[in-house]
Amino acid sequence: MMTVALIIPARNAGAHLDRLLPALTAQTLQPDTVLVVDSSSTDDTVSRFRQFGARVEVIAAQQFNHGGTRRWASEQVDADALILLTQDAIPASPQTFANLIQELEEDPRIGLAYGRQLPHPGAGILEAQSRHFNYSPQSRSKSLADAGELGIKTCFSSDSFSVYRRSALQAVGGFPEDVIGSEDAHVAARMLLNGYLVRYAASACVQHSHSYSLMQEFRRYFDIGVFYGREPWIREAFGTAGGEGKRYVQAELRALRDAGQLQRVPEVLLRSALKLLGYRLGHAEQHLPTPLKRRLSMFSNYWT
Structure with missing residues (x-):
């Protein structure tokens, strides 16, 4: 054993x-x-x-x-x-x-x-x-x-x-x-x-689950973007997420519809836009000053 x-x-x-x-x-x-x-x-x-x-x-x-x-x-x-x-x-x-x-x-x-x-x-x-x-x-x-x-x-x-x-x-x-x-x-x-x-x-x-605020979600995806930007070999070997983001948003919208909470649709769209923005900024982090990266990141100690 x-x-x-x-x-x-x-x-x-x-x-x-x-x-x-x-x-x-x-x-x-x-x-x-x-x-x-x-x-x-x-x-x-x-x-x-x-x-x-x-x-x-x-x-x-x-x-x-x-x-x-x-x-x-x-x-x-x-x-x-x-x-x-x-x-x-x-x-x-x-x-x-x-x-x-x-x-x-x-x-x-x-x-x-x-x-x-x-x-x-x-x-x-x-x-x-x-x-x-x-x-x-x-x-x-x-x-x-x-x-x-x-x-x-x-x-x-x-x-x-x-x-x-x-x-x-x-x-x-x-x-x-x-x-x-x-x-x-x-x-x-x-x-x-x-x-x-x-x-x-x-x-x-x-x-195990998290209730992230809009800014926490943005920071989390900034860090994810930093990781994949620094590890291009992963993307070269496995490709991209494809339509995964679109499918995820569609699943969220269905969940809101089923729960009778369609008034939260703007929140889902804003959250998705912030995720994408965070990821793209993280992916281009080499062009950003370190003090700004520390503010944008969920793991600020990483930039010390």
Whole structure:
């Protein structure tokens, strides 16, 4: 059987721990190691995770990097499979971890698997629609041959809840040292190019969703644009998102119609325009001054 390590990056996670810690305790598959990398929380995150029994390593908040911190954390544990979980992703059933590992083990060519994300209880219509659009109820293994059908979505993955086969992760060089985000897509793309499969594990569910403001959405897509602008090899290998944005907006409009909230259509159109603007600005970030990039980014420490 695989040995399993659970890695959780955290910062001021207290608001989530009342749900997260009981959900972790209830898992039928318990990790052999739990490592929390805390970015200098100012609440009781560190003490509560230590009381839970986790090993907690504290780093300076400015030291956190989506790729580099996960790379460092992966080197601190010795396990065959590395489960990555964010502090606000709550396992939806006691079988969540077991199902994720089971889907990883279905084929030795699978280098990583990422789970299904469901909306948090009480999530709004658009927040929930985002989860339903991106996370279907059917599992699927993706290979490089799927790029013609899926485009850039071929290397879609999410480290909000995922598991890496350690041998495959090491074979492709591990997590990138320095990225503004999307380290999951970076590793997935390298695995696909090296002949591995990426598994979407729909049987392994967490509750994870966000209610972003218009400006948060803009900043998030600015960072995504920065990532893909700096990693042109991904686009060259897998293509673009094609009509994915249009399909997403159409799905949002249908969700509003079904909920009798068509008065929110202007919000959807404005939000979509801000996403596109943010992405394009991020893609052209080399032409922008650093102080402006710091203001436009959701991850301002990246530009320090």
